[in-house]
Amino acid sequence: MSLSKDLVAASATPLVLSILARGESYGYAIIKRVRELSGGQMQWTDGMLYPVLHRLERQGFIEARWGASENGRKRKYYSLREKGIEELRLQRNQWMQVHETLQKSWEEKPCLT
Amino acid sequence: MFDLNQAIAAWSEQMRSTETCRAGDVSELESHLRDTVADLSASGLSEEEAFWVAARRLGDVGELAQEFGKINPTLIWRHRLFWMASGYLVFLLVNSLGAGITSLGISTAAVSGFPIAWVWLFPVVTTTLLVAGIVVLVRWLLQRETFGVDAYFLRITRRWVGCVLLAVAVSLVSAGAVGLQICSRYLMVRMVNVEPAAFRQVYYQTAIFGWAWSVVVAPVLLVLLVLWLRPSKRGALAQG
Numbered sequence A: 001m002s003l004s005k006d007l008v009a010a011s012a013t014p015l016v017l018s019i020l021a022r023g024e025s026y027g028y029a030i031i032k033r034v035r036e037l038s039g040g041q042m043q044w045t046d047g048m049l050y051p052v053l054h055r056l057e058r059q060g061f062i063e064a065r066w067g068a069s070e071n072g073r074k075r076k077y078y079s080l081r082e083k084g085i086e087e088l089r090l091q092r093n094q095w096m097q098v099h100e101t102l103q104k105s106w107e108e109k110p111c112l113t
Numbered sequence B: 001m002f003d004l005n006q007a008i009a010a011w012s013e014q015m016r017s018t019e020t021c022r023a024g025d026v027s028e029l030e031s032h033l034r035d036t037v038a039d040l041s042a043s044g045l046s047e048e049e050a051f052w053v054a055a056r057r058l059g060d061v062g063e064l065a066q067e068f069g070k071i072n073p074t075l076i077w078r079h080r081l082f083w084m085a086s087g088y089l090v091f092l093l094v095n096s097l098g099a100g101i102t103s104l105g106i107s108t109a110a111v112s113g114f115p116i117a118w119v120w121l122f123p124v125v126t127t128t129l130l131v132a133g134i135v136v137l138v139r140w141l142l143q144r145e146t147f148g149v150d151a152y153f154l155r156i157t158r159r160w161v162g163c164v165l166l167a168v169a170v171s172l173v174s175a176g177a178v179g180l181q182i183c184s185r186y187l188m189v190r191m192v193n194v195e196p197a198a199f200r201q202v203y204y205q206t207a208i209f210g211w212a213w214s215v216v217v218a219p220v221l222l223v224l225l226v227l228w229l230r231p232s233k234r235g236a237l238a239q240g
Helices: A005-020 A027-037 A046-058 A082-107 B004-016 B023-042 B047-058 B061-071 B073-112 B121-143 B149-157 B160-191 B196-228 B231-239
Strands: A062-068 A074-080
Touching (some): A005 A062, A005 A074, A027 A046, A027 A074, A027 B023, A046 A062, A046 B023, A046 B061, A074 A082, B004 B061, B023 B047, B061 B073, B073 B121
Antiparallel strands (some): A062 A074
């Protein structure tokens, strides 16, 4: 079962931030990592990652630099900034809160009377 | 025979011709495309198969352009502003060229004894010819599908040097047209041996037609153009 479009879009920011929290990376590697982490359940249209990355860069959460790949091709690398670490912490708390709330609501017995 | 570099270049060109992607965005997507092709080829796909799968995974060019548009809104406005400004410049050019040719024609006609009652024909004929010329030119440019007029102007205006050169070229032609107009007016006054009442009649006729064009016809055309380009419609088109 693959995730709904809205959920994929909503979780993109924390997911990208947490992948970058492990160190500098680039678009293709981020996509691959997402595929690995979700066991193939999260299907991103590859190109859609880049507008997300650019928006995060504009918001000051990550920074980009042009570098070279192993075979000398031009490649853009992204890394997390101080502000991004703070944002990741914030988003993590929010997602945990949603998760906990849902968890509790599902544990309650349905009231039928 | 499939040429990977050529296929990637064609894909990039398609991406570049959208109004929302910067050059850096396109080279980043291109790098992604190459990484995917390399990985897929390593897992046994032919270069051609790998390219098509990679392009498909990267997403539809139109949808990508729309997504980039959300983060690069100034690019769209720069593009629109460019078209508005160039439209105004074309209008200025046509206006001053038309008036220049008209005055030159009137001076020649007056010298050669052209009936004054028919002088109004000059602005009408020159304006019609110029507008028809522009319509033909635009049609011709739009018919060249592989090298659309839009992509052509985008390519020029992507670099500042291109913008400056284009502005200088248009200004020079404009200045030339205005010069032609001034010279011919001067000639008309100096050379034409007509009585003051007849001269006034000629002058009023050309002035009224010139006024009708620049105050009524041209603004109506510009308003139609702006309506056609209005953001809400563009948004609807992009979604549909």
